[in-house]
Amino acid sequence: MPAAKVLASPPTLSPDQLELYLHRIQYGEHATPMGNGHPRLQQLQKSVEQDPLAALTEVQRRHVGSIPWGNTALHYSNHHSISIHPACVFEKLVVRRLDGYCMENTNLLYLVLCSLGYQSYPTGGRVSRAIVTGGPTDEGYISLSHMILIVTIAGQKYMADVGFGLNTPTSPLLLQEGATATLIAPSEMSLIKAPLPEFTDQTQKVWVYQARNDPQSPWRPQYSFSDVEFLFEDFIMMNFFTSQSRSILFTQKLACTRVILDDQCLESIGIYILAGREVKRILHGKTETIEALSTEEDRVNALVKYFGLRFREHELEGIQGLASQIKSR
Numbered sequence: 008m009p010a011a012k013v014l015a016s017p018p019t020l021s022p023d024q025l026e027l028y029l030h031r032i033q034y035g036e037h038a039t040p041m042g043n044g045h046p047r048l049q050q051l052q053k054s055v056e057q058d059p060l061a062a063l064t065e066v067q068r069r070h071v072g073s074i075p076w077g078n079t080a081l082h083y084s085n086h087h088s089i090s091i092h093p094a095c096v097f098e099k100l101v102v103r104r105l106d107g108y109c110m111e112n113t114n115l116l117y118l119v120l121c122s123l124g125y126q127s128y129p130t131g132g133r134v135s136r137a138i139v140t141g142g143p144t145d146e147g148y149i150s151l152s153h154m155i156l157i158v159t160i161a162g163q164k165y166m167a168d169v170g171f172g173l174n175t176p177t178s179p180l181l182l183q184e185g186a187t188a189t190l191i192a193p194s195e196m197s198l199i200k201a202p203l204p205e206f207t208d209q210t211q212k213v214w215v216y217q218a219r220n221d222p223q224s225p226w227r228p229q230y231s232f233s234d235v236e237f238l239f240e241d242f243i244m245m246n247f248f249t250s251q252s253r254s255i256l257f258t259q260k261l262a263c264t265r266v267i268l269d270d271q272c273l274e275s276i277g278i279y280i281l282a283g284r285e286v287k288r289i290l291h292g293k294t295e296t297i298e299a300l301s302t303e304e305d306r307v308n309a310l311v312k313y314f315g316l317r318f319r320e321h322e323l324e325g326i327q328g329l330a331s332q333i334k335s336r
Contacts, residue, residue: 016239017121017128018093022048024101025122028115031101032069055123059160063125064178067167068266068273070116075314076172077106077263077281081250082332083318084325087258089250091242093118105316106263109170110246113154116169126159127167131241132216132232133203139256147204148231152249154242155232157182164234166198166216172264174218174229177275182214182234191266191275193221193292203231221292261306261331265314279313281306284333286313303333 020028026045029035035047043049054062080089080099090096091110099105100115107115113129120127132155133148156167158179165179176196180186183198190196197219200212213233217226249257260282267277267290277290286298286309300306307323310316326332 018118019122020097020118024097025051025119028097028101028119031104032066032073034066034069052123055125059125060165060179063120063158063160063165063167065273066119067116067169067179068177068268068275070112070169071175071177071266072268072275073265074100074112074115074169075106075263075265075316076108076112076170076175077261077314077316078108078257079106079261079263079310079316079318081258082261082326082329083322085321087325087329089246091246105318106314107170108172108249108257109154109168110242110249112170113156113168114242116167117156120156120158120167127156128236129242130155130157130232130235131237131245132230134230135228137227138229143227150248151241151245152255153230153232154237154245155230157234157236166214166232168216171229172262173278173280175264175266176216177266180216189275190218191278191289195219195222197226201231259330261326263310263314263316281309281313300333302335306333 022045025048029047029051035050038046038050040046051062081087091114096111096114100107100111117127117129131151132153133151134153136147136149137143137145139149154170158165158167164182166182167179168176174190177190178188180188180196180198184200187195187197197217199215199217201215202209202212213231215231216229218229219226249255252258263281265279266275267279269276277288280287284300285296288295288297298309300309
C-alpha cells in the first residue's frame with residue numbers, strides 16, 4: 008500500500024495567493040502596481056526587508072481586524088467538521104471570506120510567514136480551564152487544543168497568534184519572561200514561565216500567556232505552551248478532538264469575534280463578540296450589548312453586519328436540530 012502523501016514542509020503560498028490574502032486583510036490598499044500584478048505583495052516584501060518585526064505586527068493586526076475568529080463551520084454546514092489542510096484553510100478564510108478557529112487562522116498566518124521568508128514554526132498550547140469554564144477561580148489547563156507560532160527575528164524569538172478569540176494577541180510578543188505589551192487598550196498581555204498545577208515535577212516550566220483588563224487588574228492565565236515545534240500531524244489529531252468531541256464547547260455553542268482597529272494608526276481599540284443570543288462590543292475598555300438575537304435570522308444578519316460572514320442556504324440549514332440553534336422562546 009503506498010504511503011500517504013506528506014505535505015510540503017514548510018508549506019507556502021503562490022504570489023497570486025499572497026496578493027489575495029493581503030487584499031483580504033486590507034493591506035496596501037493604496038499600493039501602486041509595479042508591473043507584475045502584485046502591488047500589495049511588493050509593498051509588504053519591501054517592508055519585511057526594512058523592518059521584519061514592524062511588518063509582522065501590521066500583518067498580525069490587520070489579520071485579526073479582518074478575518075474573524077469563530078467556529079461557524081461546526082454549526083452552519085452540512086458536514087459539521089473543520090479541515091486544516093492548507094488548501095482548505097485558504098479557500099475558506101480568503102476566498103470564501105469566512106471565519107476560522109485557531110488551527111485555521113494561525114495556520115493561515117503560518118503559510119503567509121513561510122511564504123515571506125520568516126523563520127517560523129508552530130507549537131501547541133493548553134487553554135486555561137478558567138477561560139473554558141468562565142470560573143475565575145478554576146485552576147489548571149485542558150488538553151492540547153491550541154496553535155501558536157514561534158517566529159525568530161534578528162536572533163530573538165516572538166510568539167504570534169491570530170486565533171484565540173477574546174484576548175487574541177494583537178502583536179508579536181517577545182518570548183521573554185515578564186515581557187508585557189498592550190493587548191486592546193487598556194488591557195495588557197504578558198508572558199511568564201511557570202509549572203502547570205497538574206505537573207508532577209514542579210521544576211518543569213512552560214510559557215504562560217496571560218492577560219488583564221487594565222494595569223490595576225490581576226493577571227489571568229489564558230493558555231500555556233512550550234517552544235517545542237509541533238508537526239502538522241499533531242494538529243490533525245488536535246483538530247479532530249476540538250471539532251468533533253461533544254464534550255468541548257466548540258461543538259455545542261456558536262461564537263465569533265473580530266478585533267476593531269483604529270483606521271489611522273492601526274491600534275487595536277476594541278472587539279466584537281457574538282455568543283449566545285447577543286452581540287457585544289468592547290470599545291476602549293467599555294462593554295455594551297449592541298444587538299439582541301431572538302431568531303436564527305437575527306444571528307445570520309448579525310454575522311453579516313459585524314463580521315462580514317455570508318453563508319449559502321444549505322449551510323444555514325445545517326444548524327437545524329443542533330443545540331446551538333436559536334429557537335423561539
